[in-house]
Structure formats: structure tokens, C-alpha cells
Amino acid sequence: MHYSKFDHAKRYLAIAVCTATLWAAEVSAQLEEVIVTAQKREQSLQDVPISVQVVSGEDMAARKLNEVQALTKVSPGFTFGDGTSAGDRTLIVRGVGTQTFSRGVEQSVSLVLDGAVATSVGASLLDLNDIARIEILRGPQGMLFGKNASAGVLNVVTNGPTDEFEAILGASYADGDEIKLNAIISGPLTDRVSGRLSYHSSEHDPILGNNYPGGPDYDDRDEWGLRGKLHFDLTDKLDLLVTANHIESDVICCNQTAREFVPGALGESLGVPSGKEEDTLLENDPSLGEVELDNIIAEFTYDWNDYTLTSITTYSESDEMQGYRGFNLPVTAIVGNISDQAVEQFTQEFRLLSPGGETFDWLVGVYYFNKELERETVQALDPFAIGLLPFPGFVAAVTNDSDVEWESFAVFGQGTWHINERARLTAGLRVNYDDLETATVVGVPVELFPDAAVVVPIPGRVPGEASDSSDNTAVSGRLIFEYDLNDDIMLYLSAAQGYKGEGANTQDTVITADEVIVAEEIATNFELGMRSTWANGKVIFNATLFHSTFEDFQATITELGVVPNFFLANAEEMETQGLETELSWQATDNLFLSAALAYVDAEYTDFEGAPCYPTQSEAEGCIRGAQDLSGEDAPNSPEWSYNVSLRYNQPLASMPFDGFINADWYWQDEVQYFAVNDPKTVGDAYGVADASIGITADDGSYTISIFAKNLFDEFHVTQLDSRQIDISGARVSNRLGYGYERRVGISAEIRF
Numbered sequence: 001m002h003y004s005k006f007d008h009a010k011r012y013l014a015i016a017v018c019t020a021t022l023w024a025a026e027v028s029a030q031l032e033e034v035i036v037t038a039q040k041r042e043q044s045l046q047d048v049p050i051s052v053q054v055v056s057g058e059d060m061a062a063r064k065l066n067e068v069q070a071l072t073k074v075s076p077g078f079t080f081g082d083g084t085s086a087g088d089r090t091l092i093v094r095g096v097g098t099q100t101f102s103r104g105v106e107q108s109v110s111l112v113l114d115g116a117v118a119t120s121v122g123a124s125l126l127d128l129n130d131i132a133r134i135e136i137l138r139g140p141q142g143m144l145f146g147k148n149a150s151a152g153v154l155n156v157v158t159n160g161p162t163d164e165f166e167a168i169l170g171a172s173y174a175d176g177d178e179i180k181l182n183a184i185i186s187g188p189l190t191d192r193v194s195g196r197l198s199y200h201s202s203e204h205d206p207i208l209g210n211n212y213p214g215g216p217d218y219d220d221r222d223e224w225g226l227r228g229k230l231h232f233d234l235t236d237k238l239d240l241l242v243t244a245n246h247i248e249s250d251v252i253c254c255n256q257t258a259r260e261f262v263p264g265a266l267g268e269s270l271g272v273p274s275g276k277e278e279d280t281l282l283e284n285d286p287s288l289g290e291v292e293l294d295n296i297i298a299e300f301t302y303d304w305n306d307y308t309l310t311s312i313t314t315y316s317e318s319d320e321m322q323g324y325r326g327f328n329l330p331v332t333a334i335v336g337n338i339s340d341q342a343v344e345q346f347t348q349e350f351r352l353l354s355p356g357g358e359t360f361d362w363l364v365g366v367y368y369f370n371k372e373l374e375r376e377t378v379q380a381l382d383p384f385a386i387g388l389l390p391f392p393g394f395v396a397a398v399t400n401d402s403d404v405e406w407e408s409f410a411v412f413g414q415g416t417w418h419i420n421e422r423a424r425l426t427a428g429l430r431v432n433y434d435d436l437e438t439a440t441v442v443g444v445p446v447e448l449f450p451d452a453a454v455v456v457p458i459p460g461r462v463p464g465e466a467s468d469s470s471d472n473t474a475v476s477g478r479l480i481f482e483y484d485l486n487d488d489i490m491l492y493l494s495a496a497q498g499y500k501g502e503g504a505n506t507q508d509t510v511i512t513a514d515e516v517i518v519a520e521e522i523a524t525n526f527e528l529g530m531r532s533t534w535a536n537g538k539v540i541f542n543a544t545l546f547h548s549t550f551e552d553f554q555a556t557i558t559e560l561g562v563v564p565n566f567f568l569a570n571a572e573e574m575e576t577q578g579l580e581t582e583l584s585w586q587a588t589d590n591l592f593l594s595a596a597l598a599y600v601d602a603e604y605t606d607f608e609g610a611p612c613y614p615t616q617s618e619a620e621g622c623i624r625g626a627q628d629l630s631g632e633d634a635p636n637s638p639e640w641s642y643n644v645s646l647r648y649n650q651p652l653a654s655m656p657f658d659g660f661i662n663a664d665w666y667w668q669d670e671v672q673y674f675a676v677n678d679p680k681t682v683g684d685a686y687g688v689a690d691a692s693i694g695i696t697a698d699d700g701s702y703t704i705s706i707f708a709k710n711l712f713d714e715f716h717v718t719q720l721d722s723r724q725i726d727i728s729g730a731r732v733s734n735r736l737g738y739g740y741e742r743r744v745g746i747s748a749e750i751r752f
Contacts, residue, residue: 029589030537036135038155039414040144040363041353046531049426049480049492051138051544051580053078053596057131057159062647062662063690064172064707064747066128066180066202068111068154069718069737073666073688075136076641077580077598082254082719082735093138093152094546095576095602095637096523098554104373104404104438104504105554105568108521110141110149113156114243116297116314117146119343119371129200129225130184132157138580139525139546140498143428143478146347147369147408150498150523150550160241161194161231162186167752174709174745176738178204178221192233199226207738208255209280211273212330216252216286219736223249223291237304243297253289255281255326256721256733260680262615265729266386270330272728277715279736285334287326293318306355316345327727329386334727335395336380336448345371362415369408375506376401378445381458386727393453398461399443402506407435414478426480430499432473438504438516439467468516474499488533498523503554505568518568519552540584547577555607556675572606574634590649597642602634613678614722614731632677636719638669638685649696657695660705664690673720680732681720688714688739694747703749713742 034045038052045054053075060066065073068091069080081090081097090097091109098108111118128134135155142149165187172180179202186196201224206217225247232240258267258274268274272282295316302309320341325334351365380397383389414428442463446455457463478496485491500521529544552570578600585593604610607629612622621627643666650659667687674681689712694705719735 029586031540031584031586034133036133037157038135038137040351041356041361046490046533046540046542048531049482049490049494049529050141051527051529051546053136053138053580053582055134055136057133060128060131060134062692063645063664064692064709064745066131066200068128071134071136071154072668073643073664073690074596074645076596076643076666076668077138077578077600078136079636079638079671080718081636082737090636091152091154092636093136094548094578095600095634096151096548096550096553096574097636104402104506105518106148106406106500106503108148108151108500108554109154110145110152111154111156112145113245113295114158114297115299115312115349116295116316117345117347117369119293119295119316119318119345128156129182130159130196130198130227132159138544139527139548140476140478140496140523142432142476142498142500143412143430143496144414146367147410147432147434148500150500150521151548158227158229158243159184159186159196159198161188161196161229163188163194165752168749170747170749172707172745172747174204174707175743176204176207178202178738178743178745180747189230194231196229197227200224204738206252207279207736207740208257211280211282212284215281215284215330216326218252218255218281218283218287218326219738220251220253221249221738222251223247237302239301241297241299241301243299245293245295247291247293249289249291251289252286254324254735255283255287255328256719256730256735257281258328258728258730259720259732259734260730262729262731265731267329267728267730270728272328272330272730274730278734279740281326281328282330283326283328284330285325285327285332286323288321288323290321291318292320308351308353310349310351310353312347312349312351314345314347316343318343328730328733329728331385333382333386334380335382336378336397339375339377341373341375343371343373345369359418360415361418362413364413365411367408367410367412369406369410371404371406373402373404373506375403378448379458380445380449395449395452395455396458397445397449397455398458398463399445400440400506401443402438402440402504404436404438404504404506406501408501409433422484424480424482426482427477428479429475429477431475432499432501433471434474434501434520435469435471436502436504436517437467437469438506439465440506440516441465466516468504470502470517472502472520474501474520474522490531492527492529492531494525494527494529496525496527498525500554503568515569518554519570521554521570522551524549524551538586541581542583543579543581545579548575549605550574550576553604555610571604571610571629572608574603574607575605576600576602576634576637590651592647593645595642595644597640599640600637601639602637604629604632604634606630607632611676613674613676613681616678627676629677633672635672635675635677638671641666641668643667655695657697659695660693662690662692666690673717674722678722678732681722683717683720686714686716688712688716701751704747706746707744709743709745710739710741715740 079092137153141153168184170182182200184198188194206220208218257278261268298313300311348368353363377400384392410432412430416426476497476499480494482492525548553574555571582596610629616622646663692707696703718737721733
């Protein structure tokens with residue numbers, strides 16, 4: 001039976017209506033209060049006038065979701081952009097995110113882990129372990145979260161040291177030899193020092209099979225991480241929390257299967273398999289991807305006459321190597337395609353927070369940010385191997401060495417005036433000064449290919465140098481009015497302006513001087529929200545209407561060729577608007593239900609001169625190599641998406657344990673995956689069900705469960721590409737995630 005997007009929306013709304021009519025059911029249990037730090041102050045979620053969804057660590061564990069990209073299943077409107085490597089993946093909120101091969105640009109959606117801004121998405125999109133909660137803040141958040149975050153923040157808070165000893169061992173095994181391990185030990189070390197140490201590892205077999213004899217299978221997983229925390233009670237008023245993280249990943253990544261070939265394409269003539277649900281390759285070359293991240297976070301907290309002074313110092317190093325050579329061909333077309341990226345980052349923040357509960361509550365702060373990036377790439381093409389030359393001995397190759405340095409200073413403050421018992425007015429202001437320097441050198445690496453008869457630049461690459469610098473001062477702020485209709489319903493109206501600093505092109509060609517740096521991205525956001533609690537704390541229903549405009553949105557432009565070139569440019573204007581709702585219901589002492597829905601209409605409202613998609617004709621809007629995308633959809637943003645979840649605990653009086661069942665359903669509308677709106681890269685709507693059943697000891701000492709991801713084996717992709725980066729000539733290519741088919745497994749956890 002076929003359901004339209006509106007049928008799915010009506011089904012979700014029916015759940016909300018049923019909940020509202022049943023809220024008077026006689027149950028003793030209430031929903032637990034959710035505490036967040038979305039405004040740098042501990043508050044109940046129901047008191048925060050910002051669109052924020054919170055996912056607890058316990059909920060993530062129950063759903064067997066411990067990867068950032070899995071948050072799409074629990075937070076409609078949050079999506080994940082896949083790519084050819086870890087470095088060009090991206091987080092997307094309300095249809096807005098920064099997906100680019102350039103490393104000289106910050107993300108529109110910032111990822112913050114325990115107060116440390118991620119050095120890059122690629123160095124941070126690994127497993128989530130020992131999580132306290134994840135806060136998904138929607139809309140501009142740069143007011144209080146660092147220099148950027150024009151579209152949102154993913155704020156990850158991990159568990160801290162405990163006052164009492166605890167130890168946890170966990171393991172799971174699933175189809176595809178997916179093995180996940182975690183170990184945690186925490187407790188006091190002395191009267192004034194406590195510590196926590198957590199370890200995790202995650203691996204699974206490649207998900208893309210290979211028909212080439214002896215050729216590598218693709219898209220495996222092999223990573224591990226270690227986190228240590230020490231908490232010092234230095235005095236009765238001064239605390240210090242030190243956190244150190246280390247993460248490593250080493251994979252064969254990230255190939256794509258052919259969905260459809262251009263007639264007569266090389267891949268088709270060589271017998272490369274293709275199809276809408278194709279998951280096999282014909283590939284003789286591996287593509288290696290390595291990521292390593294280290295960071296240290298030192299947080300001092302000083303209580304001074306009921307005021308709180310906080311200092312957060314972070315230092316991060318990350319290294320990413322991507323050797324992408326897999327183009328789904330049984331011949332070696334790319335003899336070299338290696339990128340090494342090293343990042344060092346330092347931040348320092350000081351905040352002074354008023355006691356809270358006064359007529360006027362406030363915080364003020366200063367922030368310093370410094371980031372240095374060094375990137376080296378080598379690309380080399382064998383024209384003979386793919387039939388571009390009738391004789392061997394020629395190599396087309398370039399090197400690209402890029403250096404980028406960002407430095408930023410900011411002063412910020414926010415205050416809330418409690419007008420009366422029901423009304424509040426909040427105003428915030430941030431002044432940022434940014435300095436950006438970049439330099440790129442493109443050369444022809446003749447010395448790397450001594451046996452070649454001739455080494456020439458790859459067509460479209462121009463050897464030479466390009467450099468530039470820029471400084472900029474920006475002011476951003478927010479204004480929020482809140483009103484309590486009663487003790488259980490709060491309404492708010494807000495206006496905010498976000499800011500993302502200028503970006504540097506660090507691509508594979510030398511570009512003209514006025515294109516080396518792209519302009520800053522400015523977001524203006526309006527929200528009307530409701531936070532409501534019903535049935536004596538048993539039901540929570542929150543809703544937000546929003547409208548955002550992004551001026552000079554930093555987008556990736558693709559120049560098609562034998563090997564495409566990718567660089568940054570500004571789309572003049574982009575808009576996103578819609579509705580977000582979340583519903584939680586403690587239906588009985590043992591039954592918990594939740595649901596969330598998002599409607600997001602994200603489009604380019606002014607984007608002339610955008611690149612054409614492959615094979616686009618003049619009749620289809622491609623005029624002299626460019627098209628007008630004004631009024632077209634933004635990529636990776638389904639209009640409608642929703643989820644429904646059930647948690648049921650069954651006491652077993654005659655047993656030393658209780659039983660439980662968890663069930664989750666996520667559905668999303670069709671979506672345009674390609675930034676230049678190729679009609680062939682629109683992905684179908686799909687729904688995915690996850691479920692688990694298990695037992696938990698009465699004293700909580702162990703939990704055992706059997707789980708299924710994608711229970712009904714619903715095929716779906718994470719990305720559709722038509723960039724012609726696939727030299728095989730694939731008109732459209734599939735990117736697949738681990739959950740594209742059903743996976744069944746078992747997990748166990750022991751607590752001491």
C-alpha cells in the first residue's frame with residue numbers, strides 16, 4: 001500500500017491527538033525532568049526558549065545507536081551528508097549544512113564535544129561512547145557557541161567521574177561481523193580527586209562486495225577510542241575537570257556502486273554491475289582512509305559569592321589521510337590520489353554567570369580561537385588505462401599544498417529580564433573579529449613518476465600559487481520574548497542573527513585572486529515556539545515554527561571535466577522554513593511513547609550562475625555551462641520526516657530480572673541529494689524500523705538483548721551522486737550505509 005507524505009504527517013498528528021485525549025489516564029509515573037546547557041546555564045528543557053531536542057545516553061544505548069549519523073533516526077530535520085571520504089561528510093540542520101572538499105571553511109552546523117569545537121567533521125564523526133546527553137540546537141547558535149554555528153550546534157556531553165565506584169563492560173555482535181566493545185571504570189581516587197576512563201572499539205566487514213578477483217571489498221569499519229577524565233576539588237570553591245580524548249580510524253573507504261551508466265561508458269563496456277539496488281563493485285584498487293584525533297580540555301569552575309566564573313581551555317590535533325583510488329573499474333585509472341591533512345586548534349573561553357533566579361539574570365564572556373591547517377594532496381591519472389590515449393607512458397598529475405590559519409576574538413553577553421512572574425525578555429550580543437590567511441601552491445610532480453615518458457598537469461589544473469588574507473568584524477545577536485500562559489505552557493518569540501566567517505578555497509587548481517576567499521555567511525532566524533507539559537507531568541508536547549534566511553551561503557561548485565574540480569562560492573541567498581514538534585508520553589508506569597515530526601522547506605532563493613549537472617542540456621536550463629538554481633531545493637533535506645518510539649518494561653515477579661521491548665520507526669520523504677538538482681539524484685521516500693527485546697537484572701547488574709536494525713530490510717541510500725567523479729562513466733552512483741539492509745545482533749552489558 002502506498003502512503004503519501006501527507007498520509008505520514010496525518011498518522012503522526014493522530015498520535016499527538018490520541019495522546020492529548022488520553023492524558024488523564026491514571027498512572028503514577030511522571031516524565032523525568034531533562035536538564036540542558038543550551039544557554040550555558042543548567043535549565044529544564046521546558047524552560048529554554050530555543051528549538052532544541054535532547055537525546056539521553058540511555059536512550060541512544062536502548063536504540064543501539066552510537067554514531068553521530070544515526071541521530072537522523074531520533075531527530076527529524078537533522079540529516080547527514082555522506083561523501084567520498086570522512087572529510088567531506090557534513091551535519092545538516094533544517095536543510096542547511098556545509099558539504100565541501102575544501103578544508104578551508106568552517107561548518108554551518110558546529111559539533112562541540114565537552115566544550116571543545118571539533119577540528120573537522122571527518123575527525124569527529126566516529127562512535128559516540130559513554131554519553132550523558134546530546135543536545136541538537138537548531139538555528140543560529142554562534143551567540144554562545146564559538147565563532148560559527150550559523151545553522152545549529154550538535155552539543156555532545158559525556159559522562160563525568162562519579163563519587164562512587166562503578167565499572168561497565170559491554171559487547172555486541174551483529175550481521176557483517178559488526179563487533180562493538182566498550183569498557184568504563186569510574187570512581188574516587190582520593191578525598192578530592194575522582195576519575196573516569198572509558199574505551200570503545202567498533203568494526204564490521206566491508207558492506208560493498210567486489211566481483212574483481214582478488215580486489216578489495218569496500219566500506220568496512222575499524223576504529224577505537226579512549227577517554228580519560230579527572231575531577232579535582234581544588235578548594236571548596238574551585239573545581240578543575242580535565243578531559244583527554246584519543247580516537248583512531250583505519251578503513252577501506254568510500255566507494256560507490258553504479259546505479260545507471262551513460263550509454264557506452266567505460267564502466268559499462270568493462271562489465272561493471274549496475275542497478276537501483278546494486279551493492280557490488282568491479283574494482284581492483286583500494287582506497288585507504290585514516291583519521292587520528294587527540295584533544296585535551298581543561299575546565300576550571302570558581303564559585304564567587306554565588307556567581308560562577310568558568311574557564312575552558314582546549315587543544316586539539318587531528319590528522320586525516322585519504323587515499324581515494326576506487327572508481328569502480330577493473331583497471332587502474334587513478335595511479336595516485338592521496339590527501340594528508342593536519343590541524344592544530346586552540347581555544348580559550350572565560351564566562352561569568354550570575355546566580356540565577358534574580359530579576360535580571362546574565363552572563364558575559366570572551367572567546368579566543370586559533371586554528372592552523374596544512375593539507376597536501378597528490379592526484380595522478382593514467383589516460384591510457386581509460387582509453388584517452390592510444391599509447392602508454394603519459395601521466396597527468398598535480399600536487400596541491402594548502403595552508404590556512406584562522407584567528408578569532410569575541411566578546412559576548414546575554415541577559416534575561418524577568419518582567420513579572422509570567423513574562424521574560426532576553427537579549428544577547430556577540431562581537432567577533434576574524435583574521436584569515438591562506439596560501440595554495442599547485443605543481444606538477446614529475447619526480448614522483450620517473451618511469452613515465454611525459455608528466456603533464458591534469459586538464460583544468462593550473463600550476464602556480466595563490467594566496468590571500470582578510471580580516472572582518474561582525475556583530476550578531478538575539479532577542480527573545482517568553483510568556484507563561486500558566487505553570488505548564490510557555491510561548492516564546494525570537495529573532496536571531498548568526499554568522500559564519502569567511503572561507504578559503506583549498507582545492508586542486510589555482511584560482512583567481514578574488515576567488516581565494518569567499519564571503520562570510522549571515523543567517524537571520526525567526527521562531528515562534530511552545531513548551532508544554534500535560535497530565536501532571538506525564539505528557540510533554542513542544543512545537544516550533546521557524547523561518548531562516550542565509551545570505552552568501554557558502555556552497556560547493558563543481559566544474560566538470562576528465563577529473564572534476566571542486567571549489568567554494570557564495571550562493572546569494574538561501575531560505576529554510578517549517579515546523580518541528582516533539583511529543584513524550586509516560587503512558588503507564590511501564591510504557592513510554594515518543595514521537596517527533598519535522599516539516600522543512602529549504603531552497604535556494606537566489607543562486608544564479610550555479611554549475612550544471614552532468615548531461616544537462618540548454619533546454620534543461622544549462623546556458624554556457626551554468627544554470628539558475630533560484631527556487632530549487634537545497635540538498636540532503638527531506639520536506640517531511642518523523643519518528644515514533646516505544647519502550648515497554650515487563651516486570652517478571654518470579655524471575656531475578658525484568659523483560660523489555662524497544663521499537664522505533666523512522667520515515668523520511670523523498671530528497672534531492674545532489675547540490676545542483678539533477679533530477680536523477682532524487683532519492684525515494686523510505687521508512688526504517690529498529691527493534692530489540694531483552695532482559696535486565698533487578699539490581700541493574702546486567703542487560704542482555706537481541707536487536708534488529710532495518711527490521712523489514714528496506715533498501716535505502718545515504719547519497720546519490722552524479723558528479724562524474726566516477727571515471728567509470730556512471731550517470732548516477734549509490735552510496736550505501738551499514739544499515740541499507742537488515743542487520744540482526746545480540747548485545748550484553750555487565751555493571752559492577
